[in-house]
Amino acid sequence: MTTQTTASNTPSTTTAAAAPKGLIGIPENIGRALATAGGALSVASTFLAWTWTPAFPGDLTVYGYPGGLQVLVLVGGALTALFGLASYGVKGLRWLAPAGADSSLKLAALGTFATAWYTVIAISVKLGGLVNLEPGGWIVAVVTLAAVLGAFSLPFERPEAEHHDADGTGWDRFRHGVRHQVAVLRAALAGGEPSAPARKLPSYAEILIIVAVLAAGLTVFTYGIGTEYDELFIGFLITAGFGFAALFKAGLITRIAAITARHSTVTMIGAFVAAAAFPFTQSDDQYATIGVYILIFATVALGLNVVVGLAGLLDLGYVAFLGVGAYTAALVSGSPSSPLSIQLPFWASALIGAVVSMVFGVLIGAPTLRLRGDYLAIVTLGFGEIFRIALLNTDGTSGPDITNGSNGISSIPNLNILGFDFGQEHTILGFTIGRFANYFLLMLLITLVVVVVFRRSSDSRIGRAWIAVREDETAARAMGINGFRVKLIAFALGATLAGLAGTVQAHVTYTVTPEQYMFAHVVPPNSAFLLAAVVLGGMGTISGPLVGAALLYLIPAKLQFLGDYQLLAFGLALVLLMRFRPEGLIASRRRQLEFHEDTEAPAVLSKAGV
Known part of the structure; x- marks a missing residue:
């Protein structure tokens, strides 16, 4: 610091x-x-x-x-x-x-x-x-x-250059680099931060700080989502x-980040307990509606973070995998407009939706992942458009009768798991929660699954291989890493997670239509907003895309009073955020060093941020 x-x-x-x-x-x-x-x-x-x-x-x-x-x-x-x-x-x-x-x-x-x-x-x-x-x-x-x-x-x-090297190059730059590397090595050996840290607090005090921070975060989120009029928002x-x-x-955010990194498991559990408390702070379903859509958006953004943040693959058609999962669940969930006329339990439809999305991920990734950079982005963008057009054409007139074309699949029934009807109000611990609050809690469980998968994957051998390919694929291949195979695994895993979220989205929205899965749509999630959520929140982290998705969904929903100027104001906000915080709101330690060379290196650089 x-x-x-x-x-x-x-x-x-x-x-x-x-x-x-x-x-x-x-x-x-x-x-x-x-x-x-x-x-x-x-x-x-x-x-x-x-x-x-x-x-x-x-x-x-x-x-x-x-x-x-x-x-x-x-x-x-x-x-x-x-x-x-x-x-x-x-x-x-x-x-x-x-x-x-x-x-x-x-x-x-x-x-x-x-x-x-x-x-x-x-x-x-x-x-x-x-x-x-x-x-x-x-x-x-x-x-x-x-x-x-x-x-x-x-x-x-303002930092001033030495008099004998006013331009900050040459010997001074070399000396700065040596000091930087020495700080990294010294921190790694000591197991602490390279700068002189503050007096270390006992573990129970740090856990109490984490609890206070999570409570403050829940208060801020609840206040922001519940603003009753435009001036207040x-x-x-x-x-x-x-x-x-x-x-x-x-420096308080950095200090708290260091504390949460030392107690990552406690932080993750506490964060989900705080999120689960959100429906119980609401008197009706008005704001729980926004909450469940934020969770869907955030979960899909976290899946995209596997592809973009860890493996470094620019995917502009990722929302199509969300659509694959949603349409698959809609077809097998007993909708009267489904041509299959079958109704499977939720666990089966969720599993099928995730598997079908994974298959599509492999089919699309196998012939295209040998491309890099802009070429891969163009191919994935084309896949997203092909998926949407295919949904429009499989209407029984231009093609087989599968998706009802532009009408989509409607009247998707509410979930019923072990006798718990998600479409009805229920009283839990003396609190009455409605339909969207029920789906909020279900989506929170799925988000927890996705977070655990992301965390375990990023800390595993394949996760380190993804990061190596992201940093320099040629060097990674020279070290014996099969770049194509690890990128295909990332593509398939990201597609699976998006498909899993899509199975819940189908039941929440009642209807799935091709317009919901365009590249750029006024209402998120779409591919453009998903990518923005990952970059804005912080690529390669867990909490970054969750925070980024929450902001990118909440702000447009609350700025509707601006009418035609809504996207203008939203775009200006993104420009300012990227100007003053290019590494993301919650940056990984690697990206923070990349964008701020004068920042001292942290002790641990191997794990993804939380």
């Missing part, structure tokens, strides 16, 4: 003129105090009324009880105040900012300012002018602006985006 250095602890040989300066000409000590006090006052302002009328969503007229967008400003202000205190070196808060608090203080203050001013402007526009603001609205606007000014008066730290995106960036800059 890197340690941020302020102007106060620079070497004595550095003159005041050469000291790093902030963006604004405010003295550093005054700016730090202004930012910290601004964050604290932002929290206090949320307990005041911001407008006099409840016509603005969230009812911001109440004194003593934050509501709506005020809650988001409260969270941002609290983060700003905490990082401000941490920048003073307050004992007990240094753990929150192992990489330094100044950069994170700027991001937290900027996020709080953006959310507060967005709210003030939204109130003025919606209600018809600044006259609708109460004193709390004016106060929050002033104190958040003061916090931003104070934060940006702090000095910017936009404010949530602003606060969550700047908050995550601030925590990452502080």
